[in-house]
Amino acid sequence: MFYSVSAFVALFVFWLLLSGFYTPFFIGFGAVSALGVLLFAHRMDVIDHEGHPTHLGWRALFSYWPWLLKEIVVSAWDVSRRVLDPRLPISPTLVRFKPSQTTELGLVIHANSITLTPGTITVEVEHGEMLVHALSAEGGADLAGSEMDRRVTTLEGSH
Numbered sequence: 001m002f003y004s005v006s007a008f009v010a011l012f013v014f015w016l017l018l019s020g021f022y023t024p025f026f027i028g029f030g031a032v033s034a035l036g037v038l039l040f041a042h043r044m045d046v047i048d049h050e051g052h053p054t055h056l057g058w059r060a061l062f063s064y065w066p067w068l069l070k071e072i073v074v075s076a077w078d079v080s081r082r083v084l085d086p087r088l089p090i091s092p093t094l095v096r097f098k099p100s101q102t103t104e105l106g107l108v109i110h111a112n113s114i115t116l117t118p119g120t121i122t123v124e125v126e127h128g129e130m131l132v133h134a135l136s137a138e139g140g141a142d143l144a145g146s147e148m149d150r151r152v153t154t155l156e157g158s159h
Contacts, residue, residue: 003047008038064155071148072117079118079135091137094123097144099130099152106156113148 011034019026041047082088101107107130111122114132119139124131134140143149 004038004042007041007047008034011037064151067151068113068116068148075118075120075139078139082119082135089137090135093134093137093140095132095134095140095143097130097132098128100149101153101156103156106152109155110149110152113152114143117148 012030015030015034016022016027019030038047082090099107099110101110107125107127111125111130114120114122114130119135120143121133122130123133130143132140132143134143
C-alpha cells in the first residue's frame with residue numbers, strides 16, 4: 001500500500017510540474033491520469049521496492065544526486081576539452097571491472113550513473129562484473145574501485 005500511495009503522489013506531482021496548469025479541471029485530470037497509470041502498473045505487477053525505490057529516500061536526493069550532477073558537469077567539461085583540443089588524447093577503450101554492489105537495484109543505479117556521465121557508457125552488466133566503454137584510457141582506468149562505486153554501495157546499503 002505504501003508503494004502505491006508513494007507512486008501515485010510521485011506521478012501526480014510530476015504531472016503537475018510538467019503541465020503547469022493549476023485549474024480544478026486540470027488538477028482533477030492529472031489525478032485521474034496518475035490513478036490510471038497506477039492501475040496499469042498494478043496490473044503489470046511493477047509496483048515494488050525496486051520499481052519504486054522509496055527506501056533510498058533522502059540520502060539519494062540530498063547526497064548522491066548532487067554529487068552525480070557535479071560529476072556529470074566535470075565529465076562533460078573533460079569530453080568537450082578532448083573534442084576541441086587535438087593535443088588531448090581520445091583513446092576509446094573497453095574496461096571490465098568488478099562492482100561492489102550486491103543487489104540488482106545497486107547494479108542498475110551504478111550502470112545508469114556511469115552512462116549518464118559523459119565519456120562512458122555501460123555496455124554489459126552481470127552480477128560481479130561490468131563492461132564499460134570509455135572515451136579515454138584514463139577515464140576507463142578510474143572505474144574500478146571508484147568514488148562512484150563506493151557511493152552507490154553506500155546508497156544501496158541504506159535500506
